[in-house]
Amino acid sequence: MTDQVPATTTPLLEVEDLAVEFTTPDGVVRAVDGLSYSVTPGRTMAIVGESGSGKSVSSLAVMGLLQMPPARIVRGLIRFKGEDLLGLGPARHRAVCGEHVAMVFQDALASLNPVHTVGWQLTEALRARRGLSRRDAGKQAVELLDLVQVPHATQRVKEYPHQFSGGMRQRVMIAMALALDPEVLIADEPTTALDVTVQAQIMRLLGEIQAERQMGLVLITHDMGVVANVADDVTVMYAGRAVEQASVFDVYAAPAHPYTRALLRSIPRLDQKGAGLAVIPGRPPDPTSVPDGCPFHPRCERAEDICRVDPPPPSIPLPYDRTAACHFAEEVMNDARG
């Protein structure tokens, strides 16, 4: 979340040309198609997209948590500190992630076990992987709850998930993810189910912990407001593809993909009372029948004949170290600059 880290830092996590397919009764669905990104220490990569864009599937693939079959990784590389995780086999892959890459899910109530105390769950990993005694684990649990600013931690480790509010549960989830001191944290819609005042608290907490530990953060979200507030880099996904990648300032100042542009225009804003919201016509494609050519062309205001036939190259390089998958990326970007 800061710019103090030099850009030359080696990436912690690298995803390269990842493609994931699911076999369904309706045929083979390509949920992720050619996604690449990397995260360096202390930086935040936001992956933005609507439902079905492939943003969550890609992170499950990174963690080695996809059910295979029906899922299948068709191609691509996932590296942690240079080590190819897919080459390790599923068990080792999960083991490396368990140790170094942690994940926070959206629905904290569904992700916590209702029959165990919060303290027990917080330290499950510590006992299993670090061989901590019950006593030491208990101490750790209190420290972890303190870290995520849950009041009365000594008392609350003895309570069960249902005794926690939504915001407090999400703090517990974050504490659990931090138990093994991960170097990368993947947060999948961590604040979507929460009220805005609680969302603000959680995002601030995540930012503080990240800065202190110099973690790499992958933030998966649909909320362009949250992205604007915390991200360093942005990957915009549509129909399983990364359609635009750039620094957060460049994306908001001058989107280079018509989808990003339309998305930014369609957000109702607190500081603007406009008449009539800009709207993206139609809806995201059904993953079993993604349109030919550019998958966005049926909804795109810039589309021409070429867009209906030729898929744009996955990442057209643009100035300022950014890319966009649009035949007219440079023009769209320059238009936005005015």
Next chain:
Amino acid sequence: MPEADVVLEVRDLAKHYPVRRGVVLKRQIGEVKAVDGVSLTLRKGRTLGLVGESGSGKSTLAKVLVGVEKPTRGQILVDGRDVTDVGRAERRALRRTIQMVFQDPYTSLNPRMSIGEIVGEAFAIHPDMAPAGDRGKAVRELLDRVGLNPDHVHRYPHQFSGGQRQRIGIARALAVRPRILLCDEPVSALDVSIQGQVINLLEELQDDLGLSYLFIAHDLSVVRHIADEVAVMYLGRVVESGTDDEVYERPHHPYTRALMSAVPVPDPTRRDDGLEIMLEGDVPSPLDPPTGCHFHTRCWLAPLIEGSVDAERPDGRPVPAVCRNDRPKLAPQESPDHHAACHFAADVARR
């Protein structure tokens, strides 16, 4: 504005739920004041936005208004007529005036009914709305009206996307030609690109049909966009109300200020504006709300009031006695239509 314009008025409405303990001898050990003395006014052709966090009572209020729950106290007036305690027949007639659009288009449509049946069901209950022979035509017109293909009457809900299902829900609500729509979080389950389509549809329908909306949402930006007047709820009470410009641009309640500042602005160049007022902790339990002003335990302003050394709140910061002891009244501010329930409303505006 002349009173004749008022289509729906709520006066001091309350809904309290008893809390019981025990299996055989159920003792009442307390009550949850889900809605605790709320007054609202909705005018013809206008949209009243009702915002608040979870537990603020906004959905309970909606349930009371459509007659699903009986109010503990207070009055509901439709076109100036008290309808709080009407009988079954009148309640049924009332449903023609007020209809509801629900949050979740996935669970609010019966999966075993075709959309023609879902939308046309109202005609079976209110047969005089459309003569038997014309019902098919009426349903097709409604689908067309909300932007769906009328040829899809025989399809089932699962064949539609979330945005389309919300349109089906709106068509169903419109079938009895209501004048008031109660929209409970109508777009919060939808993707951003689809939200706009549904909001624009609601605005179009309002212009064409002269509908009045009570629009309940937790998303302040959406409410800012659609509402003419706004009421902010906290723990069962309205803490501020006024036109949307008054409430959004000149908030007079510390909770409103904090709520607005917590909404992330989609502009990275403004992230360091330092506008954000952090609220500590969660909304207190409505089972045991704080005394006096419900907000005093989380209020950022209370500890800053001079001479507020009288008492301490849980976090150890001082609170003026008046905030802790007296429930603040919803009092007019600079303009007579702008109300805020804070003992120090003037200070909020000044800071």
